[in-house]
Amino acid sequence: MQQEFDLIVIGGGPVGENVADRAVQGGLSTVIVEHELVGGECSYWACMPSKALLRAGAAISAARRVPGAAEAVTGQLDVQALFAHRDDVVKHWNDSGQLEWLDGAGIQLVRGHGRLDGERRVAVDTPDGGRVELLARVAVVVATGSDPLIPRIEGLAEARPWASREATSAEQAPRRLAVIGGGVVGVEMAAAYASFGTEVTVIARSGLLREFEPFAGELVGDGLTEQGARVVTGASPVRVSRADASDAADASAAPSSGGEVRIELSNGETIVADEVLVATGRTPRTRGLGLETVGLEPGDWLEVDDTLRVPGHDWLYAVGDVNHRALLTHQGKYQARAAGDAIAARARGDEASDAPWGAHVATADHHAVPQVVFSDPEVAAVGLTAAGAEEAGLRTRVLDYELGWVAGASLLADGYRGTARMIVDEDRGVVVGATFVGQDVAELVQAATIAIVGGVPIDRLWHAVPAYPTMSEVWLRLLEAYGRPAA
Ligand SMILES: Cc1cc2nc3c(=O)[nH]c(=O)nc-3n(C[C@H](O)[C@H](O)[C@H](O)COP(=O)(O)OP(=O)(O)OC[C@H]3O[C@@H](n4cnc5c(N)ncnc54)[C@H](O)[C@@H]3O)c2cc1C
Numbered sequence: 001m002q003q004e005f006d007l008i009v010i011g012g013g014p015v016g017e018n019v020a021d022r023a024v025q026g027g028l029s030t031v032i033v034e035h036e037l038v039g040g041e042c043s044y045w046a047c048m049p050s051k052a053l054l055r056a057g058a059a060i061s062a063a064r065r066v067p068g069a070a071e072a073v074t075g076q077l078d079v080q081a082l083f084a085h086r087d088d089v090v091k092h093w094n095d096s097g098q099l100e101w102l103d104g105a106g107i108q109l110v111r112g113h114g115r116l117d118g119e120r121r122v123a124v125d126t127p128d129g130g131r132v133e134l135l136a137r138v139a140v141v142v143a144t145g146s147d148p149l150i151p152r153i154e155g156l157a158e159a160r161p162w163a164s165r166e167a168t169s170a171e172q173a174p175r176r177l178a179v180i181g182g183g184v185v186g187v188e189m190a191a192a193y194a195s196f197g198t199e200v201t202v203i204a205r206s207g208l209l210r211e212f213e214p215f216a217g218e219l220v221g222d223g224l225t226e227q228g229a230r231v232v233t234g235a236s237p238v239r240v241s242r243a244d245a246s247d248a249a250d251a252s253a254a255p256s257s258g259g260e261v262r263i264e265l266s267n268g269e270t271i272v273a274d275e276v277l278v279a280t281g282r283t284p285r286t287r288g289l290g291l292e293t294v295g296l297e298p299g300d301w302l303e304v305d306d307t308l309r310v311p312g313h314d315w316l317y318a319v320g321d322v323n324h325r326a327l328l329t330h331q332g333k334y335q336a337r338a339a340g341d342a343i344a345a346r347a348r349g350d351e352a353s354d355a356p357w358g359a360h361v362a363t364a365d366h367h368a369v370p371q372v373v374f375s376d377p378e379v380a381a382v383g384l385t386a387a388g389a390e391e392a393g394l395r396t397r398v399l400d401y402e403l404g405w406v407a408g409a410s411l412l413a414d415g416y417r418g419t420a421r422m423i424v425d426e427d428r429g430v431v432v433g434a435t436f437v438g439q440d441v442a443e444l445v446q447a448a449t450i451a452i453v454g455g456v457p458i459d460r461l462w463h464a465v466p467a468y469p470t471m472s473e474v475w476l477r478l479l480e481a482y483g484r485p486a487a
């Protein structure tokens with residue numbers, strides 16, 4: 001069977017859906033090819049379930065920090081109730097709600113595995129063993145996302161490790177969990193499972209959250225320790241083995257993946273756990289995608305320009321995780337809006353608005369990518385770190401402020417602990433980076449994003465008055481620490 005559309009989108013995750021939506025609004029007939037669940041990793045195995053698993057622990061910890069409320073927390077977190085809530089959040093891994101949305105948005109869907117089959121052609125292997133040939137009159141978008149990267153460590157693959165999907169979709173909490181990797185997935189899942197009462201050991205060879213300001217990893221490490229987790233730094237796993245389930249002293253207590261797992265570290269220590277979660281980064285979903293039929297290399301991240309178009313292929317775009325610009329849902333969706341509008345504009349014969357900060361470019365990817373790590377404490381950051389600014393050769397001033405000194409924070413939690421950092425580009429007189437670490441800092445990051453994207457001059461920021469007594473008053477304190485620029 002052969003069908004023709006203006007635009008074919010391979011991958012119906014959050015990013016593919018958004019490209020398709022913008023293209024339809026731009027007047028293009030559009031089809032999404034999806035081989036699993038419409039909604040993608042984020043909805044069913046990543047952002048949504050992970051945040052659902054973290055929320056109960058965070059709520060209990062927050063209550064425990066408020067005298068009067070603390071006394072009311074007398075029970076334990078109900079892990080099974082929380083897992084049931086997680087199941088609701090992920091719609092029981094059923095995408096019928098998303099299908100209704102596609103329908104309403106006027107987007108067609110072909111279920112099956114899509115792969116490029118030459119220029120503007122996509123072949124789909126359908127679940128019933130059939131094959132659909134799709135032709136794109138205008139463009140093809142690859143929005144296939146990323147998979148967990150499992151490092152080559154002796155015995156690891158045979159030990160049936162968890163990757164992010166197993167951690168977010170587990171039906172019970174193991175008694176002991178080892179986490180390899182101190183990045184965002186490792187830290188968030190360590191926090192969640194620690195809140196369930198699991199004995200968690202994080203193996204972070206070079207410390208926690210290395211992409212952020214150093215104080216972020218330090219405070220999150222302290223938080224994990226307070227939650228009862230152990231953080232091992234400066235050591236890497238060298239060998240992993242899993243015993244047979246029948247070898248377990250109490251076979252009925254054995255985890256579903258088999259017997260206990262032993263992780264030998266480079267420092268000579270051995271960590272023993274019931275499950276091991278590998279959280280060591282991502283690899284692009286570009287194998288089995290027919291890239292070789294258009295002169296590209298299977299298994300590579302797809303390089304794109306700022307309109308998300310693959311250089312040398314004026315009909316091919318790559319959006320979201322698969323282009324490796326920023327592995328975050330919101331940033332992928334931002335790219336999707338730019339790409340969908342660019343494709344529609346070009347199809348009309350218009351010039352793309354591709355100057356920096358134009359309608360059809362993802363300029364913010366280079367300057368202002370906000371991210372929140374939902375650990376306890378949270379980390380919320382956007383723009384450059386102090387080290388990144390120095391590397392970029394900027395003349396900067398770095399301002400730090402203890403969040404606990406802000407009236408709003410002291411009301412939020414007794415003995416509030418946290419730090420805020422603002423980085424000012426002295427030559428332009430604007431903020432280029434901000435990091436907040438502490439309980440409930442997530443919502444602080446949008447103000448920083450606006451300041452960076454808008455290039456708001458510091459002297460004008462003095463007129464952006466934060467309400468009292470909110471945590472946003474940290475902005476005032478940071479500005480006071482900087483000093484009011486002379487008139
Ligand atoms: C545990 C975890 C937690 C996370 N939490 C957050 C968070 O809190 N906030 C945040 O911003 N980001 C978070 N992320 C990152 C976020 O999940 C990704 O950035 C986001 O899912 C990328 O969206 P995407 O559409 O590019 O890819 P995906 O969501 O992976 O979607 C790609 C889709 O393409 C389909 N597909 C792939 N290949 C083919 C093919 N050949 N044919 C047909 N269909 C195909 C897949 O089935 C999938 O549905 C998290 C990631 C993990 C692992």
Ligand SMILES: NC(=O)c1ccc[n+]([C@@H]2O[C@H](COP(=O)([O-])OP(=O)(O)OC[C@H]3O[C@@H](n4cnc5c(N)ncnc54)[C@H](O)[C@@H]3O)[C@@H](O)[C@H]2O)c1
Nearest residue numbers: 151181182183184185186205236279280281327372373374
């Ligand atoms: N809240 C959020 O925004 C959120 C949550 C989860 C994931 N994500 C996204 O998902 C992506 C993947 O997250 P991730 O944590 O898997 O990757 P990551 O790149 O953030 O961290 C991987 C960590 O694993 C370590 N590592 C790599 N190889 C190792 C090895 N052989 N032994 C020991 N340690 C090793 C690295 O040093 C690093 O600290 C991230 O880019 C992130 O943006 C976002």
